[in-house]
Amino acid sequence: MKEKVILAYSGGLDTTMIIPWLKENYDYDVVCVCINVGQGNELDGLEERAKLSGAVKLYIEDVVDEFVDDYVMPCVKAGAVYENKYLLGTSMARPVIAKRLVEIARLEHATAICHGATGKGNDQVRFELSIKALAPDLKIIAPWRIWNVSSREEEIEYCKSHGIDLPFSANNSYSRDRNLWHISHEGLELENPAVPPNYDHLLVLSVSPENAPEEGEIITLSFEKGIPTKLNGKSMKVSHIITELNTLGGKHGIGIVDIVENRVVGMKSRGVYETPGGTILMEAHNQLEELILDRDTFTYKKGIGNKFADIVYEGKWFTPLREALQAFIDSTQEYVTGEVKLKLYKGNIIKQGTTSPYSLYNESIASFTTGDLYNHHDAEGFINLFGLSLKVRAMKMAEVVKNQ
Numbered sequence: 001m002k003e004k005v006i007l008a009y010s011g012g013l014d015t016t017m018i019i020p021w022l023k024e025n026y027d028y029d030v031v032c033v034c035i036n037v038g039q040g041n042e043l044d045g046l047e048e049r050a051k052l053s054g055a056v057k058l059y060i061e062d063v064v065d066e067f068v069d070d071y072v073m074p075c076v077k078a079g080a081v082y083e084n085k086y087l088l089g090t091s092m093a094r095p096v097i098a099k100r101l102v103e104i105a106r107l108e109h110a111t112a113i114c115h116g117a118t119g120k121g122n123d124q125v126r127f128e129l130s131i132k133a134l135a136p137d138l139k140i141i142a143p144w145r146i147w148n149v150s151s152r153e154e155e156i157e158y159c160k161s162h163g164i165d166l167p168f169s170a171n172n173s174y175s176r177d178r179n180l181w182h183i184s185h186e187g188l189e190l191e192n193p194a195v196p197p198n199y200d201h202l203l204v205l206s207v208s209p210e211n212a213p214e215e216g217e218i219i220t221l222s223f224e225k226g227i228p229t230k231l232n233g234k235s236m237k238v239s240h241i242i243t244e245l246n247t248l249g250g251k252h253g254i255g256i257v258d259i260v261e262n263r264v265v266g267m268k269s270r271g272v273y274e275t276p277g278g279t280i281l282m283e284a285h286n287q288l289e290e291l292i293l294d295r296d297t298f299t300y301k302k303g304i305g306n307k308f309a310d311i312v313y314e315g316k317w318f319t320p321l322r323e324a325l326q327a328f329i330d331s332t333q334e335y336v337t338g339e340v341k342l343k344l345y346k347g348n349i350i351k352q353g354t355t356s357p358y359s360l361y362n363e364s365i366a367s368f369t370t371g372d373l374y375n376h377h378d379a380e381g382f383i384n385l386f387g388l389s390l391k392v393r394a395m396k397m398a399e400v401v402k403n404q
Contacts, residue, residue, distance in 0.1 A: 002029045004110040005141065006101055008127070009034045009058070011046040013168045015116040017155045018143050019053040020162040022114060026141070032058045033104050035097040037067045038180025038239075053164050059104055064180055067096045068239040072181055072278075075312060076285055077226040077336075078329045079305035082313045085259045087275045087282060089182030094123060095317035098130030105138055112139035119145040122264045126315030133318035174202065180242055182255075182275040190270050193260055197272050205246055205274040209253035209347030216345030218352055219248060221284045223340070226333030228281060242277045249276025252344040264314050283349045284340040291359045292335055301332055 005022055009015045009032035019030050032055040034046055043060060050058040071092045074080075082088055101113050113131055117123035119142070128140050149155055153170045175186045183204050189195045199208040221241075222230035231241045249255055255275040260268050289298065304325055311322050338356025342349050362373065 002027060003112070004029045004031055004056075004108050005112040005114050006105045006108065006110045007032050007055070008097065008101055008113070008115045009046070009050060009055075010116070011042065011049055012116075013152060013155050013159075014144075016049060016053050016164070016166060016168075017149075017159050018114060018116055019050070019055050020159070020164065021143060021147065022141070023054055024162075026112075028112070029056045030054060031056060031104070031108050031110065033101055034058065034060045035100050036060060036062045036064060037093045037096065038064050039178050042178060049166060052166070053159075054162075057108075061100050061104070063096055063100055065237065065239050067093060068180065068242065071096050071317075072242075073227060073238060074326050074329065075308065076278075076282055077333050078308040078325070079282070079286060079289075079301065080309035080312060081282070081305070082309040083259070083261055085257050086261055086273060086313075087182065087255075087257075087278050088309060088312050089179060089273060089275055089278065090123070090177045090184055091126065091312045091315075092181065093179045094126035094315060095130045098127050099134060102131060102135045102138070105135065110138070112141055114141040114143065117142065117144065120263075120265065120267070122313070122315070125264050126317075129315040130318055176204075178204070180239060180246075181278050182273055185272045185274075186269065190272060193270050197258055199256075202272060203256070203274060206250040206256055206276050207253050208256070212251065212253040212346045216343045216350070217248065217252060218341060218343050219245075219280075221281070221340045221342070222338070223285065223288055224337050226285065226330075226336040228284070242281065245277030245280045247277075248344060249280050250274070253347040254344055254349060255279030256347070280342065280344070280349060284342060285336070287340050287342075287351060287354050288336055288338050288356060291338065291354050291356050291361055293332065294360060297332055301329070304328060 005026065005028040007015060007018060007022065007030050011034065019032070022028050022030050032050040034043060036043060046060065047058050075088055075092055080088060082091070105113055115124070115127045117127060124142055124145075128142075131138060131140055149158070152168070156168055156170055159166065159168075174188055174190070177184045185202050189198055220230075220232050221228055228238055228241050229235060231244055236244075255278065257273045257275070258270075259273070260270045263269050293301065308322070308325050308329070311317070311319065311325070316322060335358035337358060338354065340354050341352035343352050
């Protein structure tokens with residue numbers, strides 16, 4: 001009996017070509033596994049394509065809710081944003097995909113896992129670190145680091161030479177990755193940071209802010225312990241809330257980011273990310289935390305959020321540090337409960353009011369009118385002590401200058 005390899009299969013040209021390539025170069029039986037993290041109609045027709053290309057079996061695994069609940073929401077609660085802009089859409093999806101690949105590898109008694117990530121990108125790191133952490137005994141095959149293919153034309157010719165004639169085009173197009181949280185775009189004019197994105201050609205989930213409606217739209221999000229539970233008063237699971245927010249945010253041009261980011265492998269790359277629903281959700285969560293978290297926790301958590309973003313971006317999900325940081329983050333969410341109203345308008349998210357039973361905002365203290373809990377005269381002693389070191393230093397420097 002032949003050994004089996006599990007192929008992370010998207011149905012695109014790259015992973016379709018990998019099927020006959022694996023059979024030819026390793027004599028494996030190829031088991032294709034497509035992990036549904038919310039790609040939409042990209043999953044159509046995969047079974048026929050995989051079998052025509054020589055796969056012995058195809059799994060299509062729906063992990064959308066697991067992806068959202070166990071990977072997306074920890075990042076939302078952390079406020080994890082890579083380099084202040086990227087909401088980690090691709091990064092969050094890779095560990096859940098790798099986890100399911102390993103589970104099916106065990107089910108099929110496979111000896112190897114193969115992925116189609118290129119040798120220049122971050123995804124090879126994310127997939128392989130996750131597989132090493134979960135199944136160190138499995139062999140990992142990365143064709144893009146082995147073969148000499150350099151163009152889509154060569155891939156199409158290879159497929160044709162192996163009796164695979166599928167409707168792939170050699171036309172240049174953006175390199176995209178899509179899931180429920182976002183869609184990313186790379187390539188074409190984006191490879192030159194001096195050139196603006198061609199949004200009319202590029203956008204999939206959204207319209208540009210210029211083309212958004214002239215009238216804004218107000219929405220309400222309810223949270224319990226840092227997790228969204230209702231949208232506009234209607235209870236629904238988080239994946240459905242994100243789906244609805246994608247529609248609303250896309251309509252109003254929310255969450256379009258053009259970024260030059262620092263990849264794990266050492267190079268800078270430019271991409272455009274559409275994250276309409278995620279951007280709204282992150283902003284609503286941040287606004288609720290503003291009201292509820294005390295100053296020290298709020299400040300310290302920002303640093304933890306940045307570190308959490310780095311860990312996720314670098315593919316280190318299955319590590320003790322990520323687990324420890326998540327435990328801290330979860331403890332901060334105990335009272336992050338309340339309601340946030342937002343106005344969506346031409347790419348902007350505008351506050352419309354935030355309420356929480358655990359709000360630390362006290363109008364009696366914060367008001368310009370003197371309240372019972374705050375005496376203006378107390379500030380004088382506080383400032384004297386708080387500024388004492390500054391005053392002592394200034395006096396000492398004046399003495400030094402005088403004695404010169």
